Amino acid sequence: MGIIKIKNLVHDYIRRDEEGNVEGTSRAINKVSLEVEKGQFIVILGHNGSGKSTLAKHLNVILMPTEGSVWVNGKDTAEERNLWEIRQSAGMVFQNPDNQIIGTVVEEDVGFGPENMGVPTDEIWQRVDAALRAVNMVAYRHHSPNKLSGGQKQRVAIAGVVAMRPQCIILDEPTAMLDPVGRKEVIETVRELNEKENVTVILITHYMEEVIGADRVFVMDQGEVVLQGTPKEVFSQVELLKKYRLDVPQVTELAYELKMAGVELEDGILTTKELVEGLKRYLLREKGKDREGK
Amino acid sequence: MAIRVENVNYIYGEGTAYKIHALKNINLTIQDGEFIGLIGHTGSGKSTLTQHLNGLVRASSGKIYYNDQDIYEEKFSMKELRSKVGLVFQYPEHQLFEVDVFSDVCFGPKNLGLAKEEVEKRAEEALKSVGLDSSLYKASPFELSGGQKRRVAIAGVLAMQPEVLILDEPTAGLDPKGRDEILDEIGKLHQERKITILLVSHSMEDVARYVKRIIVMNQGNVQFDQTPKEVFRHYRELEKIGLAAPQVTYIMNELRQNGFLVDTDSTTVKEAKDSILRALQGRRES
Amino acid sequence: MIRDITIGQYYPADSVIHRLDPRVKLMGTIVFLVSLFLFDGFSGYLVATLFLGGAIWLSKVPLKFMLKGLKAIFMLLAISVIFNLFLTDGTVVFRIWKIQITREGIRMAVFMAIRLVYLILGSSLMTLTTTPNDLTDGMEKALSPLRKIRVPVHEISMMMSIALRFIPILLEETDKIMKAQQARGADFESGNLIQRAKSMIPILVPLFISAFRRANDLAMAMEARCYRGGEGRTKMKPLRYKRRDFIAYGVYAGYLLAVVGVSFVFQRIF
Numbered sequence: 001m002g003i004i005k006i007k008n009l010v011h012d013y014i015r016r017d018e019e020g021n022v023e024g025t026s027r028a029i030n031k032v033s034l035e036v037e038k039g040q041f042i043v044i045l046g047h048n049g050s051g052k053s054t055l056a057k058h059l060n061v062i063l064m065p066t067e068g069s070v071w072v073n074g075k076d077t078a079e080e081r082n083l084w085e086i087r088q089s090a091g092m093v094f095q096n097p098d099n100q101i102i103g104t105v106v107e108e109d110v111g112f113g114p115e116n117m118g119v120p121t122d123e124i125w126q127r128v129d130a131a132l133r134a135v136n137m138v139a140y141r142h143h144s145p146n147k148l149s150g151g152q153k154q155r156v157a158i159a160g161v162v163a164m165r166p167q168c169i170i171l172d173e174p175t176a177m178l179d180p181v182g183r184k185e186v187i188e189t190v191r192e193l194n195e196k197e198n199v200t201v202i203l204i205t206h207y208m209e210e211v212i213g214a215d216r217v218f219v220m221d222q223g224e225v226v227l228q229g230t231p232k233e234v235f236s237q238v239e240l241l242k243k244y245r246l247d248v249p250q251v252t253e254l255a256y257e258l259k260m261a262g263v264e265l266e267d268g269i270l271t272t273k274e275l276v277e278g279l280k281r282y283l284l285r286e287k288g289k290d291r292e293g294k
Numbered sequence: 295m296a297i298r299v300e301n302v303n304y305i306y307g308e309g310t311a312y313k314i315h316a317l318k319n320i321n322l323t324i325q326d327g328e329f330i331g332l333i334g335h336t337g338s339g340k341s342t343l344t345q346h347l348n349g350l351v352r353a354s355s356g357k358i359y360y361n362d363q364d365i366y367e368e369k370f371s372m373k374e375l376r377s378k379v380g381l382v383f384q385y386p387e388h389q390l391f392e393v394d395v396f397s398d399v400c401f402g403p404k405n406l407g408l409a410k411e412e413v414e415k416r417a418e419e420a421l422k423s424v425g426l427d428s429s430l431y432k433a434s435p436f437e438l439s440g441g442q443k444r445r446v447a448i449a450g451v452l453a454m455q456p457e458v459l460i461l462d463e464p465t466a467g468l469d470p471k472g473r474d475e476i477l478d479e480i481g482k483l484h485q486e487r488k489i490t491i492l493l494v495s496h497s498m499e500d501v502a503r504y505v506k507r508i509i510v511m512n513q514g515n516v517q518f519d520q521t522p523k524e525v526f527r528h529y530r531e532l533e534k535i536g537l538a539a540p541q542v543t544y545i546m547n548e549l550r551q552n553g554f555l556v557d558t559d560s561t562t563v564k565e566a567k568d569s570i571l572r573a574l575q576g577r578r579e580s
Numbered sequence: 581m582i583r584d585i586t587i588g589q590y591y592p593a594d595s596v597i598h599r600l601d602p603r604v605k606l607m608g609t610i611v612f613l614v615s616l617f618l619f620d621g622f623s624g625y626l627v628a629t630l631f632l633g634g635a636i637w638l639s640k641v642p643l644k645f646m647l648k649g650l651k652a653i654f655m656l657l658a659i660s661v662i663f664n665l666f667l668t669d670g671t672v673v674f675r676i677w678k679i680q681i682t683r684e685g686i687r688m689a690v691f692m693a694i695r696l697v698y699l700i701l702g703s704s705l706m707t708l709t710t711t712p713n714d715l716t717d718g719m720e721k722a723l724s725p726l727r728k729i730r731v732p733v734h735e736i737s738m739m740m741s742i743a744l745r746f747i748p749i750l751l752e753e754t755d756k757i758m759k760a761q762q763a764r765g766a767d768f769e770s771g772n773l774i775q776r777a778k779s780m781i782p783i784l785v786p787l788f789i790s791a792f793r794r795a796n797d798l799a800m801a802m803e804a805r806c807y808r809g810g811e812g813r814t815k816m817k818p819l820r821y822k823r824r825d826f827i828a829y830g831v832y833a834g835y836l837l838a839v840v841g842v843s844f845v846f847q848r849i850f
Contacts (some may be wrong), residue, residue: 144659
């Protein structure tokens with residue numbers, strides 16, 4: 001079994017009136033099944049309200065399934081005795097950098113998780129050192145989080161999770177509140193963790209440029225996984241993505257537009273380099289054809 | 295001419311270890327009816343500058359004129375300035391406080407001391423122009439979706455009927471669809487109601503689609519103040535100050551270096567497509 | 581304006597004072613505050629000044645930075661000086677109409693001012709050199725005997741440290757909301773008391789909502805990081821007394837003796 005397995009997951013939010021009576025339910029996740037292998041870099045895409053954040057909360061047992069099951073590292077999230085073990089093996093980074101930093105000094109915040117787990121003092125220090133190195137924040141270890149930039153705060157939050165030595169990190173729109181520089185910092189940090197430390201990453205986002213380099217992409221809409229595959233496979237579906245209120249990187253859109261105008265290019269172009277190469281090949285072919293024509 | 299900024303400096307924390315020179319000798323003029331993009335990374339001084347334009351922050355030195363009137367003159371009414379130069383803050387939905395959407399939007403015009411009918415008329419107009427469905431007028435602002443909340447907050451400023459509208463990252467945290475909707479509404483406001491707009495943003499892609507002029511700020515200075523095409527020619531310098539030109543600019547420059555005779559000044563996907571098609575045609579015929 | 585408050589702020593530096601055990605610093609602050617009320621003469625003040633001055637010097641916190649914290653109590657200081665100056669009976673030095681200033685008045689005013697200033701400097705020295713986490717750790721440990729009578733010491737100290745972390749954030753947020761409402765024409769300065777109180781609603785409602793949202797997020801983030809109360813928790817920075825801490829206790833004892841002794845000798849001689 002993969003590190004994460006979700007089978008027929010359903011989640012209903014229950015609305016209650018002021019007396020606590022059930023007024024109605026709204027379905028946030030509808031029969032989702034997916035599996036993540038160890039060491040993969042997974043991206044879950046979707047617009048606001050597509051159910052992607054709800055899904056994330058199931059992986060950390062902040063929410064429990066209404067129907068269906070979720071297994072993290074082989075442990076069923078519905079069983080209470082697995083709770084702390086799951087939270088330790090699947091760390092979570094949230095959207096708002098300010099609201100997830102508990103410590104008033106960077107290194108103390110990173111140590112918060114291991115402290116809760118009852119890790120001996122000496123080992124906490126080792127873990128904190130390693131975690132700060134992994135996110136490249138050693139120079140700021142004695143700083144107050146309030147004085148850091150958004151990207152730096154998010155890196156501290158990631159270090160806080162790394163220090164718990166999880167096998168899997170789930171990031172719930174970690175870049176939504178950051179500027180482009182911060183966004184880049186965070187994504188680079190996450191990629192490095194995945195490559196160097198072999199941590200499984202599940203990145204939830206609506207920024208398309210963060211998808212590039214992922215092993216697998218899931219697109220969610222109205223609580224369901226509507227599209228999945230490699231980034232290339234997903235981005236060849238420009239029309240479909242637009243239908244799901246997502247946009248594609250400008251280079252992909254440009255390639256798509258050119259193709260519609262009759263320029264033969266492969267599907268799902270994701271980088272400038274691919275486009276330039278594609279156009280060169282196209283030109284050679286066309287020139288060849290023209291010569292034959294003459 | 296709407297706003298003129300002359301030699302404005304802003305320093306805070308003077309005499310402490312945290313002294314910051316946030317604005318350094320800023321000079322610029324905003325003409326009536328312009329649509330300007332104000333771009334800079336976090337801490338470049340762009341938000342501080344916007345708060346000077348409606349008098350919320352007072353310059354340490356220098357002058358600001360609104361319609362040729364010195365706003366620091368004693369008899370000048372700051373309250374009136376704030377109604378003429380509307381400022382929508384970042385995450386403006388955090389300022390909502392009333393029991394329903396409609397009364398929240400009434401807050402601004404009510405503060406101007408207008409009659410009840412006028413207040414309501416303005417609120418309704420404002421809500422209409424941000425495209426909020428009238429069935430939501432009586433809903434609590436806290437029950438709305440993120441995008442809807444943001445529109446209500448923008449309507450709250452629009453209801454004061456400002457001549458200049460400044461929006462500080464109006465699309466922050468929204469998904470692509472929500473972002474496009476808000477930007478389109480703003481574009482419409484500019485076209486239909488001739489409101490002067492200053493759009494603060496991180497995203498060159500967003501700005502390139504709408505504005506005719508871009509002001510780039512860096513470390514409290516105005517680094518560039520030109521048309522989008524001219525600004526994007528400096529894409530290497532933009533990178534050095536933590537910004538980037540739209541991806542299209544990079545693509546076109548890359549193509550050019552690979553021998554395609556494309557127009558590197560293309561700023562939108564559509565322009566780029568047309569230019570590439572022309573270049574391909576040219577190469578085939580050569 | 582809001583940025584001026586230095587009480588509760590931490591000033592990062594590498595000094596002996598910074599490295600002292602927080603319990604030692606807590607004790608020292610209490611000793612110093614109590615000592616201010618033990619004596620009543622110039623010599624006592626001299627010793628206290630030496631003690632405080634020495635501590636500030638050792639702490640490497642710039643004096644200017646410390647004095648900034650006094651701005652917040654300026655009004656209080658002015659009022660107490662004025663009261664003491666004009667309302668103390670004694671040998672008249674100066675008089676205009678019914679207002680008189682006495683020798684004792686001047687003495688009282690000066691002493692009172694010094695006491696207040698020292699009080700603030702002494703306690704802000706502690707907060708400036710101790711991270712809020714250390715401080716709450718110190719309190720938690722110092723108060724831990726109370727756990728036996730079911731006082732939730734860990735929970736209280738956790739609450740305090742979270743409050744300390746979020747106060748600056750909420751202050752900044754207040755500033756921002758105020759500006760946003762001013763941009764919508766709100767007026768917080770004019771009108772009578774009721775109008776002014778009413779004008780706070782547009783600030784307070786969004787502030788509360790934001791505070792609740794943050795609390796919610798934070799609770800979730802803490803749980804996600806395996807927080808489950810004080811039970812079974814280890815410490816990254818456990819408090820252990822070191823040699824310098826015992827020396828500090830020795831210094832306190834010496835200081836107390838000096839203050840009391842000097843005042844006593846001083847009174848005998850003069």
